[in-house]
Amino acid sequence: DAEITQSPRHKITETGRQVTLACHQTWNHNNMFWYRQDLGHGLRLIHYSYGVQDTNKGEVSDGYSVSRSNTEDLPLTLESAASSQTSVYFCASSETGGAAETQYFGPGTRLLVL
Amino acid sequence: AQSVTQLGSHVSVSEGALVLLRCNYSSSVPPYLFWYVQYPNQGLQLLLKYTTGATLVKGINGFEAEFKKSETSFHLTKPSAHMSDAAEYFCAVTWYNNNDMRFGAGTRLTVKP
Numbered sequence: 162d163a164e165i166t167q168s169p170r171h172k173i174t175e176t177g178r179q180v181t182l183a184c185h186q187t188w189n190h191n192n193m194f195w196y197r198q199d200l201g202h203g204l205r206l207i208h209y210s211y212g213v214q215d216t217n218k219g220e221v222s223d224g225y226s227v228s229r230s231n232t233e234d235l236p237l238t239l240e241s242a243a244s245s246q247t248s249v250y251f252c253a254s255s256e257t258g259g260a261a262e263t264q265y266f267g268p269g270t271r272l273l274v275l
Numbered sequence: 276a277q278s279v280t281q282l283g284s285h286v287s288v289s290e291g292a293l294v295l296l297r298c299n300y301s302s303s304v305p306p307y308l309f310w311y312v313q314y315p316n317q318g319l320q321l322l323l324k325y326t327t328g329a330t331l332v333k334g335i336n337g338f339e340a341e342f343k344k345s346e347t348s349f350h351l352t353k354p355s356a357h358m359s360d361a362a363e364y365f366c367a368v369t370w371y372n373n374n375d376m377r378f379g380a381g382t383r384l385t386v387k388p
Contacts, residue, residue, distance in 0.1 A: 165318075192374060201284075203365055204319075211374075219375060235379035251318055260369035261307045261326040263374065265316030 163188040167252050167267040175275055180239040182270050184252030193235040222257040234235040242274045277302045277369050283377035289387045294353040296382050298366035308349040309367040361386045
């Protein structure tokens with residue numbers, strides 16, 4: 162079955178370190194998204210991509226970067242981790258199309274920055 | 276700016292009782308509206324969505340929601356709660372040609388036996 166996976170599921174790191182969270186989908190979806198989930202805020206969009214070599218900033222992109230070298234993967238990099246980036250991170254994907262498309266979510270990565 | 280407000284961060288109902296989770300949106304253009312459910316330690320799963328057409332939308336697990344433009348609302352209902360409905364529920368909005376989905380803060384539903 163097609164799926165979307167994230168790794169690692171849990172990560173502890175130190176302030177200032179570079180961290181990369183992986184997201185891999187096997188649906189062959191063109192659109193991929195990264196969100197962070199914080200108590201009281203729901204999910205907020207970090208970055209998104211409409212296809213290979215395409216990346217766009219979302220609502221809370223500062224301190225994060227993404228790159229899209231193939232259809233299946235959209236890794237999220239924290240250039241210099243900060244305690245404010247402690248959160249649960251979700252990757253999602255959707256088929257080519259407009260905003261009415263359903264997004265399919267991965268299981269999440271819980272990140273703790275000490 | 277487009278946004279979503281979910282009234283009530285926690286809702287508790289008895290098994291068999293009506294479930295009503297409230298969602299109001301703010302949008303200057305016609306919205307697309309979604310309800311997602313999140314079970315513990317899992318990602319989000321789509322319950323239902325409104326894009327165009329019929330304003331009463333039926334979803335999985337017996338849930339439904341009605342788009343009311345005049346009230347800018349998209350409340351989620353289920354006639355009879357089941358223990359398995361205990362989860363966190365998120366309302367979300369996007370709009371034409373824009374994939375920047377905005378989520379509400381979420382409502383945690385507890386179902387008492």
